[in-house]
Amino acid sequence: MNIVVCLKQVPKKDSILRIGPDQKWIDERDISYEMSEADAYALEEALRQKEKHGGEVIVISAGPERVRQSIKEALAKGADRAIHLHDPIFDTATDAAAIARSLAAALKDEKCDLILTGLQSDDYGFAQVGLILAEQLGLPSATIVMEVQPEEGAVRVKRELESGWFQWVRLPMPALLTIQSGINQLRYATLKGIMAAKKKEIREVKAADAGLTADDLKPAQVIERAYLPEKTKRTEFIEGKPADAAAKLVEKLRFDARVI
Amino acid sequence: MSQGILLFIEQRDGVLNRTSFEAMVAAQGIASATGEKLSAVVFGKSIAPVASEVAAKRLEAVYTVEDDKLAEYTSDGYVAASKQVVEKLAPRFVVLSHTYQVRDFAPKLAAALGKTFVTDCVGFRVDGSDVVFTRQIFQGKINTDVRVTGVPPFLASFQAGSYRADKAEAAETPAPITPLEISMADVQIRAQAEPKFQEAKQAVDLSQAPLIVAVGRGIKSQENIEIVQKLAEALGAEIAASRPICDNEWLPMDRQIGSSGQTVSPKLYIAVGISGAIQHVVGMKNAQTIVAINKDAEAPIFDIADYGIVGDLFEIVPALTAEIKKVKSEG
Ligand SMILES: Cc1cc2nc3c(=O)[nH]c(=O)nc-3n(C[C@H](O)[C@H](O)[C@H](O)COP(=O)(O)OP(=O)(O)OC[C@H]3O[C@@H](n4cnc5c(N)ncnc54)[C@H](O)[C@@H]3O)c2cc1C
Numbered sequence A: 001m002n003i004v005v006c007l008k009q010v011p012k013k014d015s016i017l018r019i020g021p022d023q024k025w026i027d028e029r030d031i032s033y034e035m036s037e038a039d040a041y042a043l044e045e046a047l048r049q050k051e052k053h054g055g056e057v058i059v060i061s062a063g064p065e066r067v068r069q070s071i072k073e074a075l076a077k078g079a080d081r082a083i084h085l086h087d088p089i090f091d092t093a094t095d096a097a098a099i100a101r102s103l104a105a106a107l108k109d110e111k112c113d114l115i116l117t118g119l120q121s122d123d124y125g126f127a128q129v130g131l132i133l134a135e136q137l138g139l140p141s142a143t144i145v146m147e148v149q150p151e152e153g154a155v156r157v158k159r160e161l162e163s164g165w166f167q168w169v170r171l172p173m174p175a176l177l178t179i180q181s182g183i184n185q186l187r188y189a190t191l192k193g194i195m196a197a198k199k200k201e202i203r204e205v206k207a208a209d210a211g212l213t214a215d216d217l218k219p220a221q222v223i224e225r226a227y228l229p230e231k232t233k234r235t236e237f238i239e240g241k242p243a244d245a246a247a248k249l250v251e252k253l254r255f256d257a258r259v260i
Numbered sequence B: 001m002s003q004g005i006l007l008f009i010e011q012r013d014g015v016l017n018r019t020s021f022e023a024m025v026a027a028q029g030i031a032s033a034t035g036e037k038l039s040a041v042v043f044g045k046s047i048a049p050v051a052s053e054v055a056a057k058r059l060e061a062v063y064t065v066e067d068d069k070l071a072e073y074t075s076d077g078y079v080a081a082s083k084q085v086v087e088k089l090a091p092r093f094v095v096l097s098h099t100y101q102v103r104d105f106a107p108k109l110a111a112a113l114g115k116t117f118v119t120d121c122v123g124f125r126v127d128g129s130d131v132v133f134t135r136q137i138f139q140g141k142i143n144t145d146v147r148v149t150g151v152p153p154f155l156a157s158f159q160a161g162s163y164r165a166d167k168a169e170a171a172e173t174p175a176p177i178t179p180l181e182i183s184m185a186d187v188q189i190r191a192q193a194e195p196k197f198q199e200a201k202q203a204v205d206l207s208q209a210p211l212i213v214a215v216g217r218g219i220k221s222q223e224n225i226e227i228v229q230k231l232a233e234a235l236g237a238e239i240a241a242s243r244p245i246c247d248n249e250w251l252p253m254d255r256q257i258g259s260s261g262q263t264v265s266p267k268l269y270i271a272v273g274i275s276g277a278i279q280h281v282v283g284m285k286n287a288q289t290i291v292a293i294n295k296d297a298e299a300p301i302f303d304i305a306d307y308g309i310v311g312d313l314f315e316i317v318p319a320l321t322a323e324i325k326k327v328k329s330e331g
């Protein structure tokens, strides 16, 4: 079973985010990056399926030079080869449809049984790229997947629904699945894996190689302004050394809020 | 010419999803600010009661789309049906609520139509003849104003809780309900869905707990959970968690609060090292008093907290535990 995993690199979860000078995105200086959380789970799922059923795991990522770091991490964990959509033109594709078009163009000649994406990215959080990609490639899809069971020519997946409900769905393969965080337990790359990754292929694809021009990737939605959300509730901040703050808080909870 | 606003109503087994009324508030707002007419569409089978409930609200028309292939939700069925409806009615905006079902088919619908879809919006603003949508990035840490370009229809989904369902305006006289004919005969439903189910009965029901101490990823490792457990014990509170804690199996699944976990409304909810992503917040925002302890003063959790302490939980939580013990021993 051959599985493609779409990986996005995003600012690390603990990053202190500031608005950038153009006020349209964050200030990217001093930011370090990592694989988007759900994508790390998608990769792990692909590796586990490969270990059980054989085949190849191919990772694909669109983004600037720094993205190579996450690609290498995926190869070190056990992916077989990678495709890096690396071209300033790809970086102008800033809405979900344009990103999906980039990925679709690069994947059109890949023969795979499953494409896995994260259910949503930790930066844009469109929750769209995977599904648009599926539509462009004509694939059936299932979202928010918490278990994957391949069968003959089909895949049975457990979808998470709201408030603790689930549903099994069977799809013919090839299919696209969007993976939910927590579907499995993540592995770490081993030293052996890191060494082995050095020999693995990372194919660089330029927009022209995928038959795309800047016009093809023009986004239909653009961020006009980025800003910190206005607080709608007045939080009473309690200051002081830990012991003092704790004493003040307990007093408030006892005598103002009267909840303890 | 595209005109009007078309609101998608979500129902399951003939029961309307309340978040559809939240999206309706947004849709009614866009309608009155742009002068566009608002109509709604319901998909399914035996949906007359849902359609009547919707028709009692202030809008011009309610359309129903009924077909055996829509009796149970499937992505293929909904994409095929809704694509025909959108093409037939040619609205300028399609408004949805950002439910799991919408996440499952609407991006495909947008792609099938070749139109742009602004997901998970929390607001909108009318600028001349344009509508500018507000959506959050980085899990609610940053807001953005998003402008759409190109040829309508434009699709937009609204986040649960961004509007209040009870603010949906009622009509003086009910809107007409019109069945729409679409052709589903050639539509192939590729997915076979099995019945929905819940995992083995939850061992703990947190919905009745008066006091809850909830822990998030700020706790960093399983061993550290104990620090928070001690606070919960001192208070006589239940311990709960955000999703990553349960994903890592540091606490059992049935302690998870949020859209895919439990919904609680205790007297006191203390969020320790939890950032306040919307999927967590929907499960606890109705707590009477919310306390947040977080090292990041900009964490979205402070937007809903009554009391906040900005600082290192590893210093603050033990101090709080000690203080509570002290107060309790004094009687
Ligand atoms: C479809 C879907 C369903 C979901 N369902 C749920 C759900 O039911 N429940 C849920 O909780 N989530 C759910 N999520 C995940 C949700 O989006 C967030 O990813 C999650 O809630 C984040 O958990 P967290 O706040 O613990 O972690 P993070 O967002 O990583 O936040 C950790 C926080 O700890 C703080 N911190 C770190 N170190 C310290 C320290 N030393 N002292 C004090 N503070 C510190 C940081 O400043 C940060 O704010 C769902 C997501 C999706 C897409």
Ligand SMILES: Nc1ncnc2c1ncn2[C@@H]1O[C@H](COP(=O)(O)O)[C@@H](O)[C@H]1O
Binding pocket: A006, A007, A008, A009, A036, A038, A039, A060, A061, A062, A063, A096, A099, A103, A116, A117, A118, A119, A120, A121, A122, A124, A125, A126, A127, A128, A129, A130
């Ligand atoms: N630049 C990218 N390169 C590769 N995959 C991506 C990229 N952007 C998004 N994806 C995939 O699409 C998923 C959903 O992203 P989004 O629609 O932005 O929420 C992510 O979890 C990734 O799996």
